[in-house]
Amino acid sequence: MKIVISAEGTDLEAKVAHKFGTSQYFVIVDLDSNDFEAVPNPGASGQRGAGMQAVVLAISKDAKAVLTGYCSPATCSQLKANGIEVLTGLSGTVRDVMEKYKESSLQKRMEVGAKPETSGSQVNKVALAQAFKSSAKQFVNMLPILVGVVLLIGLFNIFIPKDFLASIFSGNLALDALWGVCFGSILAGNSINSYVIGGDLSNHGVSLFAVTAIIITWVTVGLVQLPAEIAALGKKFALLRNALCFTISIPIAILTVAILNII
Amino acid sequence: MLVIYGILFATIPDKASAALKSSSNIFLNILMPLSLVFAFMLILNLLLKPVHIVKFLGTKSSIKGFLLSATAGIISMGPIYAWYPLLKELREKGAGLFPIAVFLYCRAVKPFLLPIMISYFGWQYVIILTVLTVLGSIAIGYFLSILIEVKDAS
Numbered sequence: 001m002k003i004v005i006s007a008e009g010t011d012l013e014a015k016v017a018h019k020f021g022t023s024q025y026f027v028i029v030d031l032d033s034n035d036f037e038a039v040p041n042p043g044a045s046g047q048r049g050a051g052m053q054a055v056v057l058a059i060s061k062d063a064k065a066v067l068t069g070y071c072s073p074a075t076c077s078q079l080k081a082n083g084i085e086v087l088t089g090l091s092g093t094v095r096d097v098m099e100k101y102k103e104s105s106l107q108k109r110m111e112v113g114a115k116p117e118t119s120g121s122q123v124n125k126v127a128l129a130q131a132f133k134s135s136a137k138q139f140v141n142m143l144p145i146l147v148g149v150v151l152l153i154g155l156f157n158i159f160i161p162k163d164f165l166a167s168i169f170s171g172n173l174a175l176d177a178l179w180g181v182c183f184g185s186i187l188a189g190n191s192i193n194s195y196v197i198g199g200d201l202s203n204h205g206v207s208l209f210a211v212t213a214i215i216i217t218w219v220t221v222g223l224v225q226l227p228a229e230i231a232a233l234g235k236k237f238a239l240l241r242n243a244l245c246f247t248i249s250i251p252i253a254i255l256t257v258a259i260l261n262i263i
Numbered sequence: 264m265l266v267i268y269g270i271l272f273a274t275i276p277d278k279a280s281a282a283l284k285s286s287s288n289i290f291l292n293i294l295m296p297l298s299l300v301f302a303f304m305l306i307l308n309l310l311l312k313p314v315h316i317v318k319f320l321g322t323k324s325s326i327k328g329f330l331l332s333a334t335a336g337i338i339s340m341g342p343i344y345a346w347y348p349l350l351k352e353l354r355e356k357g358a359g360l361f362p363i364a365v366f367l368y369c370r371a372v373k374p375f376l377l378p379i380m381i382s383y384f385g386w387q388y389v390i391i392l393t394v395l396t397v398l399g400s401i402a403i404g405y406f407l408s409i410l411i412e413v414k415d416a417s
Contacts, residue, residue, distance in 0.1 A: 042351075127309060131308035132308075135305040135308050138304055150289045151265075151268065151286050152264060153289060154282040154287075157285040158281045158282040158285060192300070192373075192379055195376065195379050195383055196289065196379070196383075202384075208384075208388075215371075216371055219370050220371050232350055233347070233354060237407070240410055241367065241403065241407055244406055244407060245403060248402055252399050256392045259391050263387055
């Protein structure tokens with residue numbers, strides 16, 4: 001059975017780190033064999049999603065319990081939802097905490113609702129409130145850019161002559177789709193903006209081939225976030241993936257409109 | 264954007280007012296679909312947690328792996344850069360290129376935004392594009408796996 005202990009160092013004499021999500025290291029101890037390993041916490045810098053990364057790590061190590069000083073309610077509930085026991089309020093060295101846990105004395109004194117939740121979502125008031133809070137946050141985050149886009153479209157509708165769009169999107173199927181793919185690859189952000197922009201372009205007579213190409217590449221090709229993708233998944237993967245997505249978006253756009261026309 | 268509108272209202276109020284009216288019309292058109300978007304977001308947040316999505320991506324078997332990766336991409340929310348650390352973690356733990364490529368491509372399908380898309384383009388268009396996007400993700404995953412494996416072998 002493995003347990004994860006938040007730690008300030010990489011050995012059993014290290015102090016237990018107070019915060020689980022932003023702990024520098026995790027010491028993972030196999031209580032059956034007494035073997036241990038120290039893993040740097042990918043979310044140690046405290047960036048967004050740090051707690052989540054720690055949860056993923058605990059799950060991937062097949063841990064049965066997390067021992068720490070403090071664990072945020074959200075992280076705690078994620079761990080418990082995955083059957084991982086959470087013990088908080090701990091301090092001292094990793095070895096002390098581990099030994100105490102082994103003796104099971106801590107288990108009785110400090111257990112924080114140890115029973116894992118059953119699978120499937122139990123819709124209760126707390127979960128509903130949390131979901132409402134998350135949704136409201138996501139919704140509010142989406143709004144400023146959406147408002148900006150809509151205001152920009154208003155300006156576009158009044159100030160840009162329709163001939164200008166016609167000069168770019170000439171009605172040539174392949175060229176329109178190519179322009180659309182280029183446009184969508186450069187722009188990024190929430191895809192709701194691509195629908196609003198695409199809808200407006202369509203109202204201005206821009207072909208559905210181009211609009212579809214914009215909508216597909218808006219999410220699938222990301223020149224703006226390419227450096228982040230390279231850093232996370234490697235240069236080869238990121239460049240090839242974006243190139244492939246760019247290329248395949250043209251036939252997908254053409255096929256979509258062709259099938260729609262047939263129907 | 265507000266500064267631009269301010270300058271325009273001071274210099275050419277007629278056109279600025281027309282632009283604002285045009286924007287207001289767009290807002291009115293998307294108001295109802297937007298409220299549905301919120302409802303869909305609430306349902307997804309209530310029923311799904313990021314951990315479930317990560318588990319989906321970790322599945323090894325091919326057909327099941329594809330279905331779960333595609334589902335994970337479709338139901339994932341939030342900006343893509345928030346997902347990169349998790350994808351990196353999965354990759355380091357041995358997750359294949361195929362599921363990650365499928366996940367990234369299927370993010371183009373956004374169930375909670377469908378009301379907006381349908382209001383602009385109609386449900387037939389949305390269904391066709393959704394199906395082709397999911398099929399396209401297979402092609403991307405397949406070619407990417409082959410190309411990178413060939414490169415690594417050479």
